[in-house]
Amino acid sequence: MLIKNKNGSVHVPLIVFMTVATVITAIFIFTISASNFEAKISDARVVQFTSNVYDFGEFYINQAGEKAFADSYFELINDKSFLENPKINSNGDLEFAKLNSNLNDEMLKKISPKFKENFNSYEFTNEFMVKIKESISTDRFRIVNENGKSQIAVTNLEFSFSSNNINVVYFPEISALLDTNKIGLDSFEEIYTAKEKCKNDEEIKECFEQELKSFNVDVGQKTDNGNRYYLVTLTSKQEFFIDGEFMSLKLSFVGV
DSSP states (O other), rough: OEEEEETEEEEEHHHHHHHHHHHHHHHHHHHHHTTTTEEOOOOTTTHHHHHHHHHHHHHHHHHHHHHHHHHHHHHHHHHHHTTTSSSEEETTTTOOOOOOOOHHHHHHHHHHHHHHHHHHHHHOOSSSHHHHHHHTTTOOOOEETTEEEEEEESSSOOOHHHETTEEEEOEEEEEEEEEEETHHHHHHHHHHHHHHTTTTTTHHHHHHHHOOOOEEEEEEEEETTEEEEEEEEEEEEEEEEEEEEEEEEEEEEEEO
């Protein structure tokens, strides 16, 4: 039997062979492109399973991470460790000169234990979330912090899923990116940049408001030993649940 088209005829066996070859190639490409995925692919539930692992894992990692980030930011303000050699003037106002050269490390030291504590406070019943919790409880996670962003990744995970003709073994790395601006804050690096740009601006309040989108800005004039200066107070527009209550984060400083 022949099938004809405008270019002539093609034998059905050849079409069948080409179709089979295409299917085999597609399966091969899928297998190679997902090298951390060993499975007998026969059901859409495979996709659902892996999607659940990522979606649930990323959601709770993000929730625990955001709270840890806000708590750490709050502590950096209170203990002034975001500054290099912090100084207080005669009026008791903080002088903002330079950022701590080890700011990323300071933030990381605060975030890691808080993230672990926050995640361990969750109660899970499904197997893959219990395994993620076990990994975090045993410090099998890493956090990279830089310029107001923190990447949290949970590693060394292994999940299996079996049902009838499905057999899946999955080795994911589940992560979440925490961005200071998306949380509702401006990074200390952004505050420093704004301070440098605005400290000598005649319209200092408007300048800070233009540079920092996450804070309300208040500027007052004061004197120190006869020298006039501006005290800048930043109050976060968003409130955060810290120490058992919702509050805005506040930072006051003299730009020097």
